[in-house]
Structure formats: C-alpha cells, structure tokens
Amino acid sequence: TRSFPLMTPRVTTQTSQSGNASYFKVLVLGATGVGKSSITQQFMTSEYVAFDNSMDRDEEENTVSVLLNGEESTLECTDGLDPEYDLEDFRADAYIVVFSIAHRDTFVAATNILNELLYDIGTDRTTILVGNKADLVRKRKVTTEEALDVALQYDAKYTETSAALNHHVDELLVGMLSQIRFKLNPTLP
Ligand code: GDP
Numbered sequence: 793t794r795s796f797p798l799m800t801p802r803v804t805t806q807t808s809q810s811g812n813a814s815y816f817k818v819l820v821l822g823a824t825g826v827g828k829s830s831i832t833q834q835f836m837t838s839e840y841v842a843f844d845n846s847m848d849r850d851e852e853e854n855t856v857s858v859l860l861n862g863e864e865s866t867l868e869c870t871d872g873l874d875p876e877y878d879l880e881d882f883r884a885d886a887y888i889v890v891f892s893i894a895h896r897d898t899f900v901a902a903t904n905i906l907n908e909l910l911y912d913i914g915t916d917r918t919t920i921l922v923g924n925k926a927d928l929v930r931k932r933k934v935t936t937e938e939a940l941d942v943a944l945q946y947d948a949k950y951t952e953t954s955a956a957l958n959h960h961v962d963e964l965l966v967g968m969l970s971q972i973r974f975k976l977n978p979t980l981p
C-alpha cells in the first residue's frame with residue numbers, strides 16, 4: 793500500500809460510467825467482516841426504495857430505485873471488489889468505505905483504501921467513510937473525531953451506522969444519493 797498521508801490526486805474528467813444521469817454505480821469497500829454485505833442488504837430494504845422497483849429488483853445485482861426530492865434514481869451497489877479487479881478499473885459514481893468502530897485495524901485499512909481512491913480516482917466522485925457497528929459502544933476503538941479528521945483529509949463524508957440495528961443506514965443511502973447529485977450539478981438546491 794502507498795504511504796500515508798496525502799499525495800497529489802490525479803485530475804479525472806470522466807463522466808458517469810453508465811452515461812445515464814439517473815443510473816449510478818456504487819462500490820462498497822472495506823476490510824472483511826466490517827459489515828459491507830449487511831449494509832448493502834439493508835439498502836435493498838430501505839423505505840426510500842421505490843415500491844414498484846423493489847418488487848422486481850434484481851437480487852443478484854443489488855440494484856434499487858430510490859425516490860428522493862421527487863426524482864427517482866437507480867443505484868447499482870457492488871458489494872466489495874473482486875481481488876482480480878484493480879480499483880482504478882472500476883469506475884463508480886460513489887465509493888462507500890466501511891470500517892468497524894470496534895476494530896482499529898479495519899480503520900487503518902479504510903484509510904489505506906481512501907488513499908488509494910484519492911490516488912487512482914481523484915475527488916470528483918462521492919466518497920463516504922462509514923464507521924459501522926456503532927452499536928458496539930463499549931468496544932469502540934476509533935473515535936468519531938479521528939474518523940471525521942481522516943474523512944476531511946480525503947474530501948470524504950463521514951457517518952456512523954449500525955447495520956445490525958438498521959440504524960442510520962437509510963440516512964447513508966439518501967445522503968449518498970444527495971452527494972452524487974450535488975457532485976454532478978453543484979448549482980442544484
Ligand atoms: P462484510 O465481510 O464486510 O461483508 O461483513 P458482513 O456484512 O458479512 O458482516 C460481518 C459480521 O458482522 C456479521 O456477523 C454481521 O452480522 C456483523 N455485523 C454487520 N454489521 C454489524 C453492526 O452494525 N453491528 C454488529 N454488532 N454486527 C454487525
């Protein structure tokens with residue numbers, strides 16, 4: 793892995809991989825066991841997911857439609873990156889980098905991933921650092937403040953979730969979509 797902290801980001805000008813303004817790709821990254829699959833599954837059952845679409849959504853592809861501010865967007869969530877893939881070859885519209893607040897090593901891993909994203913992708917894409925397992929209060933090994941600090945360094949947002957309790961997962965989904973839209977068109981309200 794590359795050294796920490798910051799390196800100069802490469803400027804990227806690529807548009808959405810799908811080419812469709814309302815179809816977005818989301819890549820969920822993070823160490824094993826931090827809750828990537830749990831969060832992705834919670835996304836699929838979110839109350840924000842448009843009803844019609846949730847009925848015939850593709851279970852395999854983890855694709856959902858979300859209705860936000862009267863506008864529907866389709867999000868295709870990829871749960872983890874296959875080892876044969878290079879991060880820079882997977883162009884997503886948003887990257888969710890998950891760690892467990894109860895496992896310090898996963899926070900270090902998340903920081904390394906943020907560093908890799910910055911170097912390979914730049915900062916034009918939505919990036920969200922997620923401290924999952926927030927329910928494990930007494931086992932907490934990473935403070936909110938230091939996680940916020942790291943997120944700030946990488947031009948990422950930060951939020952804490954509990955996929956186990958389905959706490960703040962909806963907010964993550966909707967906040968991510970808002971951020972994707974904002975990055976595409978900063979002049980919109
Ligand atoms: P992944 O390897 O990143 O996909 O992680 P998983 O989603 O498979 O979760 C790994 C383990 O952590 C499973 O036993 C989950 O039930 C558990 N887990 C996931 N999210 C949470 C959470 O928010 N709190 C707690 N306490 N456990 C969680």
Ligand code: MG
Pocket residue numbers: 828829830871872
């Ligand atoms: Mg998994």
